[in-house]
Amino acid sequence: MTNKQERLLQFILDFHKDNGYSPSIREIAKGMGVSSPSTVKAMLDRLEAQGVLNKSSGVARSLSPISQEQEDLGIPVIGRIVAGTPVMAEENIEGYIPVKEFLKNSNGGFFLIVDGYSMKDKGILPGDYVFIQPCKEISNGQIGAFRLNGEVTLKTFKKTNEGIFLLPANEDFEPIPVNEDDTFEVIGRYVMLLRLREQGYKFM
């Protein structure tokens, strides 16, 4: 890509950022100090041929630069590390966690701050952020957030012949039976756990 082509692409990107839509050919001409629309069209055609720009012919302001950023990939996951190789070497990367994609699909979900040690044996500790996906029912053995007689709690759901129980994951706590006259409600499913430790990343 030539110097001029990069400048053109940058101009389109900047314009789009400022205005929310693509520039017209004549606007590009003015912005780039060119006097003829056909000049710009020729340049655009070249960029499109190179595959760095999409364009619908005959459609006004239909420029869409093909972003070369790969930020959609997410954060790399390192599984095993081959001895001697740099950590971020490609052979170490097992995949990516598309946190952004997760955010998009997190409709209605929220984080709950864990309070006590009742789920300690599942590695869920006070101060942890537990992502809850709201739902009305929950299957046996799953962890979820529940409201029992007004109290909100995170437990394992268990349904037996003898009724519903909320199981802690800690010897020091007893299973909680859900009685007939209790007000009981499933708030949502436990989907993910987030724990923040370092100062620099304290969000709140």
Add this chain to the structure above:
Amino acid sequence: MTNKQERLLQFILDFHKDNGYSPSIREIAKGMGVSSPSTVKAMLDRLEAQGVLNKSSGVARSLSPISQEQEDLGIPVIGRIVAGTPVMAEENIEGYIPVKEFLKNSNGGFFLIVDGYSMKDKGILPGDYVFIQPCKEISNGQIGAFRLNGEVTLKTFKKTNEGIFLLPANEDFEPIPVNEDDTFEVIGRYVMLLRLREQGYKFM
């Protein structure tokens, strides 16, 4: 906002997602099953007056819906839940975790998959994703990822008069001394822990 207006806004969003640019007034008319461009223009003017849509008059395809998603806020954090109130009521929301912002600042960071139980007492279990922020030095008492003689391990860093030790968080394991003739390297700081549990959100 009326039902129709919401549909219109959604149409514009969908169109933009599919094509990378806004629809023209006549394309909207066709897509919404309306036969006159003036009808559409009137609707657009109303949306603009309501402040949910930006538009440059006289400029083709210059629609840019003002996103009502608060995704920049992040995912809400529910701290305490007042008895009887719906979970997502505003009074329950303590703040937001700006996961997106975190992503932006995660330059060079990556996830490491935890292998053994050596950090069990810190609530770090096998299968957890540990976010590592690369750095060359690490302060006393912090958890980090290290490479010792080719092996990568997650431990608490401890520096004493007697030398450097890597401390596990589990009675069954012994502190690991770092000797003079070991090859030792700090990979990065432990910043955050992510644990995925439910099927629907298994990323990989």
Add this chain to the structure above:
DNA sequence: TGTTCTATTGAACAAATGTTCGGGGTGTAT
């Protein structure tokens, strides 16, 4: 020098596009 290729220009054209105007319809609140 002449040749060839590419980039640029200016003008003209045709299509796409936003806009305006007059008309009508429906429902809701005053």
Add this chain to the structure above:
DNA sequence: ATACACCCCGAACATTTGTTCAATAGAACA
């Protein structure tokens, strides 16, 4: 009832905009 907001139509208009084409300028090269 009256007013008002919303929705719809069809036609015409002015502008914006992409496109084409012949001509020119400049660089690279034999």
